[in-house]
Amino acid sequence: MRFVSFRRATSVLAATILLLVATAPSQAQTRAETLRYVTGAAVNTLDPNIPGSTRESFALSMSTYDRLVAFGRKQLNGKWVFDLDTITGELAESYDVSPDGLKLTFHLRKDAKFQDGTPVTAEDVKWSLDRCVTAPILGKAQLLTGSMTSADQFKMVDPLTIEVTLPKPDKLALPNLATVYPIIINSKLAKEHATTDDPWATAWLKEHTAGSGAYILETFKPGEQVIIKRDESWNRGSASKPAFFKRVIIQSVPEPATRANLVERGDADLVVDLQASDVQSLEAKGKLKVISTPQYNAITFVSMNNQLPPFDNVNVRRAIAYALPYDDMFKAALFGRGAPLFGATWPDGKPLTGIYPFQQPVKLDLDKAREYLKAAGLPEGFSTTFSFNVGQSSTAEPMAALVKESLGKIGIKVDIQKLPDAQMSTQINEKKLPFYTEGIVAWLPSTDYFYRNFYTGNQRWNYSSINNPELVAIAQEARFEPDKTKYEEDGRKLNAIHNSEMPQIMLWQPNQDAVMAATIEGYTYEFHRQVDYRDLSRK
Amino acid sequence: MTTGLGATLVRAGRRLLSSLPALFGVLVFTFLLMRVLPGDPAVFFASGPNAGKEEIEQIRKQMGLNKPVPEQLVYYLSDIGHGNLGRSMMTGQPVLKDLRERLPASLELTFTALLIALIAAVPLGVVAALRPGSAIDHGVRLFCALGVCVPTFVSGLLLIYVFYYLLGLAPDPTGRIDVFTSLPPSRTGFLSIDFLLAGDVEGWWAACRQLMLPAVSMALFVIAPLARITRASMLVSLGSDFVRTARSVGLSWYKVVVTYALRNAILPVITIAGIVFSTMLGANVLVEKVFSWPGVASYALDALLSSDYAPVQGFVLLMASLFVLVNLVVDICYGIADPRVSIE
Numbered sequence: 001m002r003f004v005s006f007r008r009a010t011s012v013l014a015a016t017i018l019l020l021v022a023t024a025p026s027q028a029q030t031r032a033e034t035l036r037y038v039t040g041a042a043v044n045t046l047d048p049n050i051p052g053s054t055r056e057s058f059a060l061s062m063s064t065y066d067r068l069v070a071f072g073r074k075q076l077n078g079k080w081v082f083d084l085d086t087i088t089g090e091l092a093e094s095y096d097v098s099p100d101g102l103k104l105t106f107h108l109r110k111d112a113k114f115q116d117g118t119p120v121t122a123e124d125v126k127w128s129l130d131r132c133v134t135a136p137i138l139g140k141a142q143l144l145t146g147s148m149t150s151a152d153q154f155k156m157v158d159p160l161t162i163e164v165t166l167p168k169p170d171k172l173a174l175p176n177l178a179t180v181y182p183i184i185i186n187s188k189l190a191k192e193h194a195t196t197d198d199p200w201a202t203a204w205l206k207e208h209t210a211g212s213g214a215y216i217l218e219t220f221k222p223g224e225q226v227i228i229k230r231d232e233s234w235n236r237g238s239a240s241k242p243a244f245f246k247r248v249i250i251q252s253v254p255e256p257a258t259r260a261n262l263v264e265r266g267d268a269d270l271v272v273d274l275q276a277s278d279v280q281s282l283e284a285k286g287k288l289k290v291i292s293t294p295q296y297n298a299i300t301f302v303s304m305n306n307q308l309p310p311f312d313n314v315n316v317r318r319a320i321a322y323a324l325p326y327d328d329m330f331k332a333a334l335f336g337r338g339a340p341l342f343g344a345t346w347p348d349g350k351p352l353t354g355i356y357p358f359q360q361p362v363k364l365d366l367d368k369a370r371e372y373l374k375a376a377g378l379p380e381g382f383s384t385t386f387s388f389n390v391g392q393s394s395t396a397e398p399m400a401a402l403v404k405e406s407l408g409k410i411g412i413k414v415d416i417q418k419l420p421d422a423q424m425s426t427q428i429n430e431k432k433l434p435f436y437t438e439g440i441v442a443w444l445p446s447t448d449y450f451y452r453n454f455y456t457g458n459q460r461w462n463y464s465s466i467n468n469p470e471l472v473a474i475a476q477e478a479r480f481e482p483d484k485t486k487y488e489e490d491g492r493k494l495n496a497i498h499n500s501e502m503p504q505i506m507l508w509q510p511n512q513d514a515v516m517a518a519t520i521e522g523y524t525y526e527f528h529r530q531v532d533y534r535d536l537s538r539k
Numbered sequence: 540m541t542t543g544l545g546a547t548l549v550r551a552g553r554r555l556l557s558s559l560p561a562l563f564g565v566l567v568f569t570f571l572l573m574r575v576l577p578g579d580p581a582v583f584f585a586s587g588p589n590a591g592k593e594e595i596e597q598i599r600k601q602m603g604l605n606k607p608v609p610e611q612l613v614y615y616l617s618d619i620g621h622g623n624l625g626r627s628m629m630t631g632q633p634v635l636k637d638l639r640e641r642l643p644a645s646l647e648l649t650f651t652a653l654l655i656a657l658i659a660a661v662p663l664g665v666v667a668a669l670r671p672g673s674a675i676d677h678g679v680r681l682f683c684a685l686g687v688c689v690p691t692f693v694s695g696l697l698l699i700y701v702f703y704y705l706l707g708l709a710p711d712p713t714g715r716i717d718v719f720t721s722l723p724p725s726r727t728g729f730l731s732i733d734f735l736l737a738g739d740v741e742g743w744w745a746a747c748r749q750l751m752l753p754a755v756s757m758a759l760f761v762i763a764p765l766a767r768i769t770r771a772s773m774l775v776s777l778g779s780d781f782v783r784t785a786r787s788v789g790l791s792w793y794k795v796v797v798t799y800a801l802r803n804a805i806l807p808v809i810t811i812a813g814i815v816f817s818t819m820l821g822a823n824v825l826v827e828k829v830f831s832w833p834g835v836a837s838y839a840l841d842a843l844l845s846s847d848y849a850p851v852q853g854f855v856l857l858m859a860s861l862f863v864l865v866n867l868v869v870d871i872c873y874g875i876a877d878p879r880v881s882i883e
Contacts, residue, residue, distance in 0.1 A: 051594055420578055429582045
């Protein structure tokens, strides 16, 4: 009877094994020409301009649509990253900037065709750019940062030439046209689907593509997968030939451990959102290629609300800055995978650089922290909450525990709050959180851009709610400063203010860990922090 | 006099009608609950690097959140009346379309898991009841305890590790079908049935292989309640007068145990199976996440985390309706298992 029971108890497992044995998965012959990319997120719209679109949607649109221009790439510590200072033509064969910097003229490629075979004309470009600044879509706020606000600024000179007029010589105008949003749309096709309520066809473009990009959409299952196939006639890449992979499968796999298994087994070719611990073990095994690039346009902070007591007192903020266990946090949260923004030494107490973000001269020094607390009139400490969102818990949870422990030593009692993502962003927007960790990213990382967007005004991205007129004035002035030395000087001034006011504490720039099959080549860290499928090829 | 079948149908119809007020209550309650919960979906979805106040207002208008709550409720109820569940911000699709695509995935998985669980649990329970206190009984108890103790995502990850990662027997745990296999024309939404209808045996086999690991990890978790209830119910049944009589007149072992004892013991098992089924459908979110299964539960969880109202409301309504249906089916099964039962 003992055997009977054993048999019955394991019947389920036995049946499973039987079912699983035999036939190897039937793979198409084109596997080598197919890129399978797995991600924890999902594509939710085919037009990146739709409010609420995800980063995966941004990445997809880079391949399905062309823009007038594109960023070049450069090597940074042996790794390829996007290059803000090299702007190459995409749909534009070439471009001219007028000597006064007020006119940008784009000469379109003569051979460029949309995916339905019709030629790309200046009319399409004009319609697409007009849409970007007129329709209630995301491109509006983006192009605003490049001084493009009105349809009048875009003029068709002839069927292959388009002219952009600027009110001021704005350094960010040209780079803005290479970002995700100003896609060039097949205007004839889109207009057919426009309605009086929706003259810019936003509803239709959300679920259809009408572009001239390197890849043609094959299937789109929101939340599951997207399959794109190569457009053989596309030649807008730097090498003037179509993209390498014939097909790209973009698949959502929510569980990070499963993503790690998939890429390790060779079933997936590329993943960029693994947990740091998995990346470390995969790297140690040495079978896969791991390219880690510090996300040099992103920063993780510990933020304090400068308007809420006790954080309205600069000495409290300084006390916190000297009471954080930076090294332990860096190890626990990121396994050291990133670029630290703490622990610098400033010999004469002045910033070493005018570039933001910079390494701050702060380190764990509890005695100094206690002095600052005393200076703030709070020698006994106080109680507060430290918040982070669920989506970041894999890095923020260990970090929060260390913050709590360390601040406890100087008498600051911390309650850890783990908030659902939507709740966290709402509270940040309403300026209700006193003390929390968050991150920022800038597509066009320049010092004045960071200070204007993240340290100015009563708006959501001003995490610390700092209100410093001097800082705002310098940042605004720097925006249109043509002289590089003066710009650098302004940057140093801004950085000095940051360090003395300590509105929030910069921690680090986490790595983008791209884990890929050994045969994959050409991976480049892009400004949108996703993969540009056009960069990749297989050996 | 109504016939047996007729009576069952009348009973089912009456049951269905009486559940409508409850469904309406669920509808209104979920609607209000979502609005009371902290977290503003507009702010969450306006997270592009330059999204400011204007974008937030835009999304709020798009979601209809700029109107007062009672007015929103009226609009919502009238939309539901027209069969419109709203649009998901997360996937950008109408909720109805999302649910229609995802429900078959969840149902297929849950049915398979329940089937596996029943096939394993009922014999286990019967064997344990036949020899209470024996090594077999303890063995079954141990197995059940293990099944319950190990959370489904742990057993899921474990199964993946062994069968996919180490042995390479299972296909990669990413959804319902290998990405390189072409899908059959969708008729029922159940891939295993659609493939058979399309006459594609290879595809059917691929779909079944994909289904096995998630179904087994879910089944492991529910074998315990089913086996335990079978055992308890069988013990009562085996100790009753009619079984003693059946034994004393020398009926065969099979006739005594299966025909008399088991048939009488099966009622509570059906009840529990019904409850287990409904729970599994909503609670299999962890399994769905681990196996990237495109089901309704993981869909609802994602929506909840991002405060995407329409999908959550749609999901709760769907679950409530399914619960009503499952209870109905359980009632009808009662009638078949034991003709004396008539629940009014």
